[in-house]
Amino acid sequence: MPRSRRNRVITLSNVTKKDKEAKTRNFDDLSENLLKFKRVVLLNLSNINSNNLKELRKQWDSETLAEEDRSKLVVSKKNMIIKSLENHKEEFANLEKLIAILQKQHEKNATYGVLYTNYDYKTVIEFFDSYLKKDFAKSNSKSPITFNIPKGVIYSRGGFIPVEDDIPMAHSLEPILRNKYKIPTSLKDGKIVLDTDYHVCEQGQTLNVVQCLILRQFGISESEYKVEVMGAYNKEAEEICK
Template sequence: MPRSKRSKLVTLAQTDKKGKENKTRIFDEVRSALDQYKYVWVLQLDDVRTPVLQDLRSDWTGSKLILGKRRVLEKALGDTPEEEYKDNLHQLSKVCNGLPGLLFTDETKEVVEAYFNAYSKQDYSRANSKSPIDFTIPAGIVYSRGGQVAEEEDVPMSHTLEETLRNKYKIPTKIKSGKITLNEPFVVCHKGDTLNVTQALILKQFGVAASEFKVKLVAYYDGDNSTVTKFEDN
């Protein structure tokens, strides 16, 4: 009788005790979930932030989302035919690029695709990303939203932030009558510009959350027929 794939011994990389314990925990969680759920999906979660993970864990309470270092997830799935935990899982392991997450669920393919196609989260732009808008801080009193809303709906930015704007962000502000002011408009960025660190921080300072975060579906494994389906754009 051939030896069961589940009985194979897999050695994780040498590391410190605490790190090894965490890797072992994630490894065991993945294999336990493979036994429990019909489907496992690979999600692309590069640059993911806490609110997105909170949404996913809340919305998929009957399923299980596991994050971890790419190599640990690959080892848990099995990255060769000889080491795979179930038939053909090594094919799924090969698409765990970047920062992947594994979603284990019994929900159908149609339900999973409908959810992630509809899901989006407003987010702050990061350095090296493309600016989603033109943003210029108007001359005069500097308001907390930097001219994005009408003055009567906004409040002047606290005078305690003037030094930060001037020294850290290189915005030529001054204090007049206890309020932060600009003598002339200050252009932060144009739509489509590649943002540097300072520009991204200025947008965040003024509450510009105009970027959209989407979770990309990479591939999924069907435990009933041991097949892996990859999405074309990946």
């Protein structure tokens, strides 16, 4: 007897695999640039958002630079970078030392990049030592400031800037403050008010998700983020850069 169609299990989820061509292209970029440039620099890009990443790429690969001064920044998965380097470890002495640096990294959800450049290592280090970006705090990061929302009318920056330079927060946001962030607010004469000061966080405190959302709601982007230079390889000297 044929199987009833009513009893068939139909999968409703539509799971698509990552484009194989994109993976191949990424791997080719890693390998081709390794052969083209003098130095290979491993970077931890976990603390940099997408806009800052675009800016970094433009700075190192600007059309205004001479061809020999242009570098390439390739973002990829840890295992993809390791595989591309391993394909050339017989070709370049001591390249396995750079591979070992990346293999020791066990940070969850980390974003890694490889900067291929002809600039000397000192120039690269000086650039990233001075590269500092301010952004909104992330969950489990340390609070950059002590933040308290003053009692009375709540302003858009929550007292972070002088009242004369600020404007009262839109009354439509009151339910969000009260229900989502559990800030004991109320509406009086069409304005959001607090009966007492509200403590959000202490400087150096590890922030939870709600605290980060409150800081973002009040436009406080004082957390500082840097790019970590994990290691570099000099192809000409066939050694780890110092």
